[in-house]
Amino acid sequence: MNNQASKTNIDLFENLPVPKAVRIMAVPTILGQLIVLFYSMADTFFLGQTNNPQMVAAASLILPIFNITLSLAGLAGVGGGALISRLLGIKDFDEARKVSSFSIYFGILISGLFSILVFLFIKPLMFALGADSETFAFAKDYAIWVIVFGGIPTVLSNVLSSLLRSVGESKKAGFGVMMGGIINIALDPLFMFVILPQGNEIIGAGIATCISNIISCIYFIISIIKLGPDSVLKLFSPAVLPCAKSIKSIFNVGIPSSLATFLFDVDYMVLDKLMSAYGNFALAAVGIVLKVERLPLNIGIGLCQGMVPIVAYNYSSKNYLRMKKVKNFSKNIGLLCAGISILLYEIFAKQIIGVFIDNQDTISYGIKFLRIRCLATPLMFLSFFHVHLFNGFGEGKKALFLGVMRWAVFNIPMLFILNYFFGTYGLVWAQSAADIFTVILSFIVYKNFEKKGLGTNKKISEQTE
Numbered sequence: 001m002n003n004q005a006s007k008t009n010i011d012l013f014e015n016l017p018v019p020k021a022v023r024i025m026a027v028p029t030i031l032g033q034l035i036v037l038f039y040s041m042a043d044t045f046f047l048g049q050t051n052n053p054q055m056v057a058a059a060s061l062i063l064p065i066f067n068i069t070l071s072l073a074g075l076a077g078v079g080g081g082a083l084i085s086r087l088l089g090i091k092d093f094d095e096a097r098k099v100s101s102f103s104i105y106f107g108i109l110i111s112g113l114f115s116i117l118v119f120l121f122i123k124p125l126m127f128a129l130g131a132d133s134e135t136f137a138f139a140k141d142y143a144i145w146v147i148v149f150g151g152i153p154t155v156l157s158n159v160l161s162s163l164l165r166s167v168g169e170s171k172k173a174g175f176g177v178m179m180g181g182i183i184n185i186a187l188d189p190l191f192m193f194v195i196l197p198q199g200n201e202i203i204g205a206g207i208a209t210c211i212s213n214i215i216s217c218i219y220f221i222i223s224i225i226k227l228g229p230d231s232v233l234k235l236f237s238p239a240v241l242p243c244a245k246s247i248k249s250i251f252n253v254g255i256p257s258s259l260a261t262f263l264f265d266v267d268y269m270v271l272d273k274l275m276s277a278y279g280n281f282a283l284a285a286v287g288i289v290l291k292v293e294r295l296p297l298n299i300g301i302g303l304c305q306g307m308v309p310i311v312a313y314n315y316s317s318k319n320y321l322r323m324k325k326v327k328n329f330s331k332n333i334g335l336l337c338a339g340i341s342i343l344l345y346e347i348f349a350k351q352i353i354g355v356f357i358d359n360q361d362t363i364s365y366g367i368k369f370l371r372i373r374c375l376a377t378p379l380m381f382l383s384f385f386h387v388h389l390f391n392g393f394g395e396g397k398k399a400l401f402l403g404v405m406r407w408a409v410f411n412i413p414m415l416f417i418l419n420y421f422f423g424t425y426g427l428v429w430a431q432s433a434a435d436i437f438t439v440i441l442s443f444i445v446y447k448n449f450e451k452k453g454l455g456t457n458k459k460i461s462e463q464t465e
Contacts (some may be wrong), residue, residue, distance in 0.1 A: 009168030013088070013313040026330070033302035035181030037294050039212070042185045043205040044291055048191050048357035053284040055202050056357060058138035060287025061129045061272055064265035065118065066146055066154075071261030073115055073155045076107035077162030077190030079254025082391050083246060084232065085309040096232040099250065100163055100240035103454045104156070111137055111155035119148045130276035130283070138202045138385025145206025153210075153217040160220035163233050166309050166328060172223045180216025184208050233325065252396030260295040260387055260403030267411050271427060274415060278424050286428070287367035288356045293373050293455025298339035300334045300381040304388035311392035331385060338378040345374035365424075372428045379435035386442040390449075398449065402442055411432035 012021050047055045080103030087096040118125065120411055126139045146154075157180065164173040191204030224233045242248065268290065273288050307330040314323040344350070351368035390399040411434040418426030418433065 002346055010088075011051070012168050013085075013310055013324075014317075014319070015310070018322065018329050020287075022303075022307060022326060022329055022333075024201060025165070025168070025170045025310060026303045028170045029177075029306040030299050030302030031172075032161070032174040032181070033178030033221035033298035033305075034295070035178040035297045036154060037291070039181040039184035039188075039209070042188050043202075043209065044288060045356050046188050047201060047205060050201050050419050051358055052201075053280045053357070053359055053362060054134045055138050056287055056362075057201060057280050058131070058135040059142055059205070060283065060290065061126065061131055061135065061181050062142050062146060063290065064129070064268040064272070065125070065143060067268070068262060069106055069111060069114065069147065069151050070155050070158060071164070071258045071265065072110050072159030073107060074157075074261050075110065075254040075258035076103045076250075077159035077254075078257040079103070079250040079252070079396075080106075080159070080392060081162035082308060082394065083390070085312035086394060087246075088167065088232070089313040093232050094243055095246055097234050098233060098240055099246050099278065100117075101234045101240075102242050103159055103163060103250065106153050107159035108152060111152045115148050117149035118143060118151075118218035120180070122148075128273075130273040132276070134280070141200075141203045142206045144155035145210045146187075146377060150206075150210035150213050153213040157213055157217040157220055160217070160224060162305075164220070164223065165305060167220040168309065169227070170306060171222075173220075176216050176219045176223065179219060180212045183215055187211060197212055197426045209268050235355045249396075252292050253391045253394060253399065254396075256387070256400035256403055257391055259400060260384075262405065263403060263407030263412075267407050267415070270331055270412055270415050271430075274419050274427055275424070281359070281361040282365050282424060284357065284359075285353070285362045285369055288353060288362070288366050289369040289373055289421045292352055292356075292370060293345075293377070296338050296377050299337050301384065303330055303334050303337075306330075308388055308392040312394070313387065315393050320395065327389060331382075334381045338381050340378050342374050345370055368425070372425065373431060376432040376435055379432060379439050383435055383438045383442060384448055389446070393449075398445055400444060404436070405441055406438040410437045414441065 012024060013119075016024070043059055044056060052071070063329055068282050071384065080099050084096045087093070087099065122140055122143060123136075126143070127135050160178055161173040161351065164176075166169070187208035188205055192201040193204070196204045220311050222236060224231070224235055225274050227233055271290075272283065276283050278405050307326055311323050314320070314326070340416075349367045349370045350363070352364050353370060356366075357363065383402075387399045387402050390396070411430065414430040414434040415427055418430045420426075422429070
């Protein structure tokens with residue numbers, strides 16, 4: 001970072017009032033997350049205008065695989081970004097530069113490998129996810145453009161945005177994400193209904209997503225270059241690895257983050273697979289609901305992403321009082337947004353689902369599904385809030401434990417149990433049922449860490465007296 005930028009960002013981390021600091025870091029990230037959601041929903045919206053439930057169902061089948069690419073970005077970007085913020089907190093700028101380059105190289109490598117694997121095994125993968133003879137061709141076409149061709153730019157864009165946030169450049173990170181989303185929304189109808197012939201709408205949606213991620217990636221590369229030679233963010237510096245302790249720290253945080261996202265996607269895959277047994281109308285409805293319910297969740301994720309660099313910086317610099325204030329303020333704002341979303345979804349469920357499709361069977365399922373699923377919103381926020389918090393601390397093992405418990409022990413088994421006893425609506429209630437246990441466990445783990453882990457140096461409670 002140049003001297004002026006460095007001074008400004010350090011002031012943000014250390015001195016600005018907590019609400020203002022969180023606002024500066026979180027608002028651009030939240031806006032970016034909302035645009036990501038809107039362009040994801042735009043695909044569903046425009047596909048819904050075809051009144052072809054098979055196309056909508058096919059897109060919902062690909063959503064978990066697309067999210068896996070984002071989990072790969074978390075492996076490199078979340079782990080590297082959280083470490084960079086902590087290194088800035090102890091003024092180790094040289095090591096932060098090495099971590100930056102390593103994270104970028106690693107993100108490119110793993111996303112390239114994943115795209116190749118999807119291409120090689122696309123047919124068995126689609127049928128394993130619940131595709132049938134009517135949805136396979138649509139799902140394959142969408143996956144080729146979004147995952148195979150678009151995998152590397154998608155992952156690299158997310159890695160670079162995480163690194164920018166780690167040094168306090170949240171506005172640049174948020175703008176890049178928003179720009180990519182807006183371009184995607186603009187290109188969707190152009191490719192779906194103008195350039196390509198009728199019947200190829202899902203290919204058009206895939207091409208639009210691929211191009212928008214490429215453009216977004218180019219923007220992030222230019223933004224990092226413009227930070228100047230003194231910046232700790234380096235794109236392709238000489239092959240100098242960070243120290244073994246730093247690499248371990250990247251993976252200690254990155255692997256739990258990636259695994260939690262992966263298990264989240266596995267949960268969606270299981271839900272899609274089990275819901276497919278009840279027909280394409282139910283499958284299309286749950287696909288719409290899973291995207292609609294992400295409005296408050298993406299706000300919460302953006303809030304957490306903005307919070308983490310400030311938490312990480314102050315944790316490493318041992319300013320625990322400020323760290324706690326940032327944590328509590330962010331949690332309260334997230335819960336407020338979750339509560340408002342429940343109210344709106346319960347009142348306007350019919351109108352919301354009707355925006356996406358005009359098929360009455362799908363709408364009927366969607367209204368009921370949304371009114372049930374939205375009740376889990378505060379629980380879901382608190383669940384991933386604690387995982388983000390431990391990522392900021394560099395406590396990957398605790399983040400891993402909470403992520404595995406949430407998805408592998410609570411959520412996924414709950415889908416099978418409630419499906420067995422209650423069928424379609426049991427699947428929809430599973431999220432709330434499982435996350436009650438997750439939230440209780442998360443509070444227990446954090447309170448124990450606050451008393452013992454933070455107490456290694458100086459307990460938060462001692463600073464607040």
